[in-house]
Amino acid sequence: MSATILPTADRAATVLPPRRAWALRPVAAAVLMTTAGGGVLIDVARAQSGAEGPGLQVSPESGARFGPLIKADDGGGPLVIEADRLSGRPDLETLAEGAVEFRRGPLLLKADRVEYQQQSDLARATGNVEISRNGNIYRGPEVQLKVDRFEGYFQSPSYHFGRTNAGGQADRFDFLDENRGIAYGATYTSCPAPDPAWLLSTDRVLLDTAAEEGTAEGAVLRFYGVPILAAPTLSFPLTEKRKSGWLPPSIKLDNKSGFELGVPYYWDIAPNRDATLTPSVMTRRGAALDTEFRYLEPGYLGRVQAYALPDDQVANRSRWALNLGHEARWEGATVGEIDYGLALQRTSDDNFWKDFAGTLPSLTPRLLPTDAYARRRFDHGWGDTVAYTRVQTWQVLQDIDPASRIVSPYQREPQIGLRQRGASGGLEWQWETEANRFSNDDPSLQTGSRLHALGSLARPWSPTGAPGWTLTPRVSFNAASYDLDQSLADGRRRASRVIPTVSLDSAWIFERDSTAFGRELTQTLEPRLFYVNTPYRDQTGLPNFDSAANDFNFTSIYSDNVFSGVDRVSDANQVTAGVTTRFLDRTTGAEALRLGIAQRMLLRTQRITADGTPITQRWSDLLLLGSTNLVRNWYFDSTVQYNSDTSRVARSISSVRYSPGPLRTLSTSYRYTRNASEQVELGWQWPLNAPAREHAAAVQARDAQMLEDFEGRSRLAPLAGCPGAWYTVGRVNYSRRDSRITDSIVGFEYDSGCWIGRIVAERLSTGRSQATTRLLFQLELIGLSRLGSNPLKVLRENVPGYRLLRDDSPVVAPALSTP
Structure with missing residues (x-):
């Protein structure tokens, strides 16, 4: 073996002969680096030669401590020992005493005393032992470990896992290798000692980081000393990786089903497929099974949820619910990419949504859709073009109370269409043509087919020298042809109409710097004028398959039709005027205040209305809005619809929120x-x-x-x-x-x-x-x-x-x- 004294600022390098004794003043710690031949090279920094001796002896002077010397890694990883006292024999053993720190790769071992056998790579530490590795900490009186292979044992350890911020104690912990370990008589909790509120105790735990799984035998979970969960075998994931097995039980209580206990089983079928089966029992209704299956493939994904109650002891019949969703993309050499999918929700009866609240994942639990679609997008220079087909049906959950019954929406069986939007040469256009077959479960409602075409052409224009002003003239049309199953009032079964519309939209945006409540702000002023002219066409005798009156708000007041859908088009000769001002924080860009006002003026009576009563009121209701968070921690938002003829508020929505911080x-x-x-x-x-x-x-x-x-x-x-x-x-x-x-x-x-x-x-x-x-x-x-x-x-x-x-x-x- 050879040793090298590294140079310092005022001392040249010194090469010592092999096996010469050492007596060093305060130095850096020994760095032991395994070489290719199995030997160990010991380097020491800022050392001074001293008396000879039989082996390596490193001692501090004046209470100084040896610090680490970090050398380049030769491929095996450096082994660093830092201690108050170092001694031993080169290539054989090293003894470190006094606040020892023993490092190799992610492993840090601290102890009062560490013996390291270099040939067997065996380290034995005693006295206040602490091991840190990958965010986990083990403490105990004694450990014996083969460092590279990470094999050995820890006597009476306590441990803390950084990922879960929890830990426990064990009688003994055996390190089988760098991936596997066994703990005997182990506990686990995140509560402080000596009397943790909850404690998971086991007879034996096998941890396998390679398989990302832990297995505990004789597991008992206690909460304030009371056993609340026990299992002969408890397996759990060591990472976020999914794993098959029983999940924690769920408990529910409601006035419809009584007390319900469910125990979910998770089945990790494949990396891209899994399922959850939850058998449950209800004190009033009996046994049920809730299942969910998920899948994810390169070309499609989806989810299937099914709920079954074979024998409802309250309703005396079987009950069930089904919810599935599937989305996919098919690529063909001739037809290109086609997106298609299916969404379906169905239940066994009308009262399911009442008896099993929360089971149906729907914003409208009484209207359950079945929606199958396919669409093909075309990429060419004429704009964005989409061809599509669709079938949409509904299950309506009705109530026996006539006052609570709802009108069944029409079903589309099928819907086939083509739409496009694009821009070129300053022009903007969009159009669609569509064929529908409408049916309804209510025999009193009209059914039939409809072919319609919608289109518009606009030319946005910004005058030279006025970058904050845009003027957009637009022409559009709504054409529809009907082939009906029942005769109209005049005996016809076929009808058609074409309704044109002309509109002119003018908008300005002005800005200026401002200051309010001690904040630097940018204020905008955004006036807008919108004119629309649609001639009157009598539509009272025509069916209404999909139209409804739009909500009256700051978006719809600037639209050219007060109805959604196709079947109704409001006649109009009107001007809408409004102005909005906003205050934006100059530092963050956030909106601190918004104020707005808008009103519509009729230039002639509107005859096509939602209730069939013509509107003769020259001025519409006045819309006012305001929102702000200028006052710290306070948020205000309000919209008011004011009728000037009656001097009353027709409708209003106001909200106030106080939030001085999270959780408040x-x-x-x-x-x-x-x-x-x-x-x-x-x-x-x-x-x-x-x-x-x-x-x-x-x-x-x-x-x-x-x-x-x-x-x-x-x-x-x-x-x-x-x-x-x-x-x-x-x-x-x-x-x-x-x-x-x-x-x-x-x-x-x-x-x-x-x-x-x-x-x-x-x-x-x-x-x-x-x-x-x-x-x-x-x-x-x-x-x-x-x-x-x-x-x-x-x-x-x-x-x-x-x-x-x-x-x-x-x-x-x-x-x-x-x-």
Whole structure:
């Protein structure tokens, strides 16, 4: 063996002969690097030669400590030892004592004393041993480890896993290799010792990082000493990789089905396919099965959900629901790329949506569509052209109460069309032609076929020297031809009409710098004039398959037709005038304030209306809008429809939200329609005590840190909870016209620091005097799993500004499986 004294600023290099004794003043730590021949090269920095001796002896002077010397890696990875005292024999053994730090690659071992046998690559550490590797920390009195192969044992270790911010203790931990380990008598929790609130204890745990799986035997989960879950074998993923097995049970309680217990089984069929089967039992209705199958292929993807209740003990019949979605793309040499898909929702009966609230994923749970489509896009120089075909049918869930019944929409069987939009030479155009076959389950409604064509041609123009002004003349037409199954009032079964429209749209945008509330702002002034002329064509005798009156708002007031769809076109000779001003923050570009006003003036009576009554009122209702967040933490938004003839508000929507930071939101909305409805909505998520307020402040500080260091956000440690923090969440809709609460959600969340409890009561109105009430409760064990029913989806969809208490903490949902 040879040793080299590296030079310092005031000393030249010195080469020592082999096997010469050393006595060094304060130096850098020894760096042991395995060579190709198996020998070890020891380099020491800033050393001074001393007396001879039989081996290597390195001792500090004046309490100094040896620091590491980092050398280039030769391929095997450097092994670095740092200690107060180093001794040993070259190529045989090294003894490190006093605050030892032993490093190789991702492994860092700390101890009071470390013996390292170089030939066998065996390290034995005793006294306050700590191993850090890949974010995981093990502590204990003694460890013996073959460093390169990572084989050995740890006596009575405690451990902490950085990914889940949780850990435990074991009687013994055996390292089988760098990927596998066995813990005997192991525990796991994220709660502080000595009396953790929840504790998972096992007889034996095998961890296999190569297979990304852990398997525990004799697992028992206790919550405050009470066993709440047990399994002979508990398998769980060590990463985000999916794994087959039983998932934590779900618990539900409602006034329709009683107490429900479900135990989901997850089946990882393939990397691109999986399924979840959830058998459940309800105290009032019996046993049910809920299934979901997902697939993802290079050319298509989809999901199939099915719910089956073979024998409903309340309804005395079988109940079921089906929901599937499929999207695909087919590529052919002659036809090119064709997108196609299918969406289907169906149930066994009209009352399913009432009895099983939340089972149907639909915004309109009483209108369940079946929609099959195919479309082909053409790429050429004449614009964007799409050919399409579609079949759309509906299942309407009716109510026995006549006042609650709804009109069944028409079914398209089929719909075939071609549409295009494009621009060239300053002109903009769009057109479509379409054939439909309309049918309806209601025999009293007209059915038949319709062929229609729509088109428009516009020429946007910006005058020279006026970049903030645009003038857009447009001509358009709406043509339709009908072939009906029932005769019209005049005995005809065929009818047609063509309705032209001319419009002129003029818009300006002016800007200036401004200052308000201590903020540098840019103010815009955006006036707009819109003229439209559509001649009157009598449409009273024609069928109405797909038209309805548009909502009167700041978008529709600038449209040339007050109806959606094709079958109705409003006659018009009118001018709409409006102006909007916005204040934009010059630093961020965010909108701080918006104000607007708009009104329509009729130049002649409008005869085609939604209710058939001509509109003779010269001036339409006045639209006013305002929104702002100029006042810190406050957000205001309001739209008012004012009738100047009656000097009354016809309709208004106003909302106020106060949000001083994350986890702190109060909002209220007021919706009013004269002679129709009046509703007040209140929503909130708010801390109830001092620990909750401290936790919310910590989340706000973390958010600010993440915004400042966006790229380094992944390096931030998971935010811990705040023991004893209470929050309340909810949303309540109250109808002043009916003097009753229609829909409501009220709940509480409690963060103990290592577990979160949630309880939420939901009331969903299913009729004027009917409602479904559900009680959702969940126990989230931080770092392990969530147990119970899941109220998080309900809270996210219904509580404005809702945020998870621990949205940055990882949660691993273990699967219980028997190999």
